Amino acid sequence: MSGRLPTHLAVGALVRRVNDAGGFAVVRARGEAQSGAILVVIEDDGRIRALERFRDLDDRETLVPAGPSDSDGAAMDDYWRKRRVSDPDLWVIELMIPQAERFVAETILVC
Structure with missing residues (x-):
C-alpha cells in the first residue's frame, strides 16, 4: 500500500480549501482517480x-x-x-485566489 494520497482526494481538498477561503476553484477535467497527474491553471492579476x-527520481514532489x-x-x-x-x-484544476x-x-504536495 502506498503512502500517497489518491489524486481525487487531493484535488477535492484543494477545491474545498480555495472555495472556503473565498476564492474560485473548479475542476476543468477529471483524470485517473488514484494516480493521475495534476495541472493547476492559475489566474493571477490578469x-x-x-x-x-x-515527482522526481527521489520520489519527492514539487511544483x-x-x-x-x-x-x-x-x-x-x-x-x-x-x-x-x-x-x-x-x-x-482552475484557481482564482491570491497566493494560489x-x-x-x-x-x-506530500512532505
Whole structure:
C-alpha cells in the first residue's frame, strides 16, 4: 500500500480549501482517480499560468511551471486540451485566489 494520497482526494481538498477561503476553484477535467497527474491553471492579476505536480527520481514532489508562460486564456486552454489527448489521466484544476501557489503546495504536495 502506498503512502500517497489518491489524486481525487487531493484535488477535492484543494477545491474545498480555495472555495472556503473565498476564492474560485473548479475542476476543468477529471483524470485517473488514484494516480493521475495534476495541472493547476492559475489566474493571477490578469496573468494566466500553470503549475504541475512533478515527482522526481527521489520520489519527492514539487511544483513546476507548465505550458505557455503569461498566456491568454485561449492559449492555456489549447495547451491543456492537447495534453489531455496524450494523457487522459490528467486532472486540470482552475484557481482564482491570491497566493494560489501556496494553496496548491500546502494541499497537494506530500512532505
